Amino acid sequence: MTAHQRNLSASIDPVKLDRLAEVAIKVGLQLQPGQDLLLTAPSVAMPLVRRVVEHAYKAGAGIVTPFFSDEELTLARYRFANDASFDRAAGWLYEGMAKAFGANTARLAIVGDNPMLLSGEDPAKVARASKANSIAYQPALEKIVNFDTNWNIIAYPSASWAKQMFPDDAEDVAVAKLADAIFAASRVDQDGAVAAWDKHNARLRERTDWLNGQRFHALKYSGPGMDLTIGLADGHEWEGGASTAKNGIVCNANIPTEEVFTTPHCRRVSGHVVSSKPLSYQGTLIDNISVKFEEGRIVEAKASRGEEVLNKVLDTDEGARRLGEVALVPHSSPISKSGLLFFNTLFDENAASHIALGQCYSKCFVGGDKLTPQQIAEQGGNKSLIHIDWMIGSAHTDIDGIHADGRSVPVFRKGEWA
């Protein structure tokens, strides 16, 4: 115990932090007067939470309900809890969240915990706790992935995350670097952030309009270590940037976002692919993933690091071995150009084209909000407790769009839009 501790929030520009909060409320959520808001955040993100709550109430929020996680509390469970604890979850809380989302409550997630927090803990316990949580959270998560309500994720530059990314820097320097990277990627590093987001959303819209006009049957990936054909779901729709939730509110679910994405056909994926960046999954770094698909299913999976965790993830349920998302990101994206590995999907998935194991988004179907789960499954949509994005794109990736008649159209060449 020391008598003084360094105030790390001094490393974070308060003007840009406030802009991030404003963008979360006005662009990310477009929070409506009278709308309630449920937010989750690491306890250390309190300076950002305070800015967000002020902007929320100024926008006319009904009631804002915050939940805080804390790294030490999370670790205390792994270090001291009975074995039986790892199959438990606070079901009553998750049920309540599902109810709230079903009643027009908006959802904001502030991420920032150390991505490697659980890397020293027993992987079996981590997997069990994660599965118990996933099962309990499933009804609430479905309302989020199906956009029943407007939602948004933003990031806070916590010290533990910053030290993970910049281990050789002093803590305050590391926090300042991460803060700058988050602010730049989130387009709040300059005045006029809301207008900048409008412009960015318009550019992404041009891409999705073109792709939706093409109606490709499949995408064919080629490049070093990659020979992969990803069938697209029947009636798939490309999404990117702003989208309209079922409650009628236009929101930007991810800040930052650079991707356009749609639903692959979960039974029409074949070939092999290796990851182009490490995947940070619940405290474990999974590196050099190499998988082989047959009829949509991963039949072989290897990794140079974290292979045990990868295989546990793939065994979560039947859908965990199939794809639920395919996303295109140019190699020249600002996050890719930063050269940083964030160990966090919100950022890293926007540095490269990627695919996701597990649950699909009903949003990524034409008229998706009117489709039954059965119709989605018939059209090729995947179902799973998990949704995990991992990066496959690089400066060497070529992608062709394949029409039903076999005609091929260049989509990406050497990692850029063709």
Place this chain on the structure above:
Amino acid sequence: MTAHQRNLSASIDPVKLDRLAEVAIKVGLQLQPGQDLLLTAPSVAMPLVRRVVEHAYKAGAGIVTPFFSDEELTLARYRFANDASFDRAAGWLYEGMAKAFGANTARLAIVGDNPMLLSGEDPAKVARASKANSIAYQPALEKIVNFDTNWNIIAYPSASWAKQMFPDDAEDVAVAKLADAIFAASRVDQDGAVAAWDKHNARLRERTDWLNGQRFHALKYSGPGMDLTIGLADGHEWEGGASTAKNGIVCNANIPTEEVFTTPHCRRVSGHVVSSKPLSYQGTLIDNISVKFEEGRIVEAKASRGEEVLNKVLDTDEGARRLGEVALVPHSSPISKSGLLFFNTLFDENAASHIALGQCYSKCFVGGDKLTPQQIAEQGGNKSLIHIDWMIGSAHTDIDGIHADGRSVPVFRKGEWA
């Protein structure tokens, strides 16, 4: 913004803080292996929360779910929210809590927010927000006051609370003083805290055994400014210290606690009484309360300060003007001897004999856990959204127990057990 901030937790003895956490889990809750725990705390109480969570998991907790309040977030609502916000509450969350308590989840409340936090805000908004919360929380609160599950309240010496109590001291000195006062009152200032609580519980038990043997029909209070007869409910039972919740677990709901208490008859209270200490109610100090009872009902209420808030409280519902608790505390209690006003009921009610407006405890009836709400009402138990204790005892208070046949037995003389 400053580059350094004082680490106030350095003013708090970590050994005693850990002992308080241990006493909360082992004495306050007697948390059972496999039992879930829901805890609420101010965000600044994180150092205590971390100790509590460690002790909870060491005791075999299933899953611990913490909720944090934050003074700045609370104020943001009052300063920036639309008018309509003040009639809203997170109903889905409170419903979930009721469900959890009904499913054997234990409940720990850590208090410590600045008791005067809302004193500068619009009293009408404070009252509306409080009422909306009370209504939403009612199903959960009923399970707590009826001891469906084991619960406990402890306190953390936050800086804002400490500065309220010791305005002339530097912040770190104020925190150290409040910490010492909390640790002493909570009997964790010395080794063997769990054993000290066993002894204290046994002493309180002697008092309740004697009172339960007497079966008084009423208590008659006399002293300066006080001529009050409080009828006791039919089949009332005196409680104090440890009690057995309906889930079979013996818990100490309040730490500290010095009182023995029971249920008054809500239609048989008459006379007048003045408060002997100020009441801190949701950020307002209500001082020199003076009330007149007729047939159990407050027909006149005055206060030298906070009278508007007092009258708003009395208008909450029909039961808000009637008594739900009567409690005996000797003037020589350790908290009384400290001479401190804590502005917090958990402490101040243990400095003096008191009464409470509003909801009664079914626990304070013989066989109370088997009585229906209707039977409780018939026996004289009160029902209300509120339960507010305020102090009437002093060094000059005489109390006589009155038997049904009119026979009088001295209970207190000059503020001490007779």
